[in-house]
Amino acid sequence: MVVLTHLDSDHSRGLLEVLDRYRVGSVLFGPQDVKGAMYPQWRSMMDREDAVEVLAQTGQQVILEPGVMLQVLNPPEQSAGGPIHDPNNNGVVLKLTYGEVSFLLTADIESPTENRLVRSGPALNSTVLKVAHHGSRTSTTPAFLASVGPSVGVISVGATNSFGHPVPEVLERLKEAMGEGAILRTDRDGTIEFISDGQTLWFKTER
Numbered sequence: 256m257v258v259l260t261h262l263d264s265d266h267s268r269g270l271l272e273v274l275d276r277y278r279v280g281s282v283l284f285g286p287q288d289v290k291g292a293m294y295p296q297w298r299s300m301m302d303r304e305d306a307v308e309v310l311a312q313t314g315q316q317v318i319l320e321p322g323v324m325l326q327v328l329n330p331p332e333q334s335a336g337g338p339i340h341d342p343n344n345n346g347v348v349l350k351l352t353y354g355e356v357s358f359l360l361t362a363d364i365e366s367p368t369e370n371r372l373v374r375s376g377p378a379l380n381s382t383v384l385k386v387a388h389h390g391s392r393t394s395t396t397p398a399f400l401a402s403v404g405p406s407v408g409v410i411s412v413g414a415t416n417s418f419g420h421p422v423p424e425v426l427e428r429l430k431e432a433m434g435e436g437a438i439l440r441t442d443r444d445g446t447i448e449f450i451s452d453g454q455t456l457w458f459k460t461e462r
């Protein structure tokens with residue numbers, strides 16, 4: 256299974272190569288803007304593939320194998336501003352649980368969706384937080400961090416990106432929440448690999 260969180264090019268373009276190179280059994284995806292720049296390429300690739308297409312909706316649960324569960328926490332049933340106007344807040348948010356270890360994968364959601372999940376969503380507490388929106392100032396609110404209570408934070412971000420991500424205020428909040436040594440960044444650490452037996456979590460970095 257691969258997951259398309261939303262159709263922004265930095266989240267979808269790489270998946271085109273994944274679909275081209277590997278045999279993919281299923282694709283879980285959120286709302287799609289059919290007028291978006293990436294939609295024609297994505298639709299063309301999916302039409303050529305034999306993968307099962309699954310529209311992500313809050314409340315879905317996917318049993319990947321015994322003891323390993325994937326929960327869909329977002330997008331909501333009622334679109335958060337519509338996929339055209341607010342693709343970030345309608346992105347797919349997942350919680351992956353394996354025994355006592357869990358990962359919260361937050362795509363590019365911003366504070367409105369973070370606040371909604373804190374107020375009315377399921378339990379957010381997770382061992383690892385994939386920091387939303389590459390460490391943008393629009394995400395990672397104090398209330399959201401407190402609800403997740405992560406031990407490790409991962410920021411997926413390009414080196415010397417033009418947006419200045421991750422921003423200092425988000426880094427400071429993460430540092431206060433879990434300590435500077437628990438913040439992993441792909442621009443600094445390269446590829447990050449997590450290993451777990453369902454009780455203990457280890458990680459390895461490329462650099």
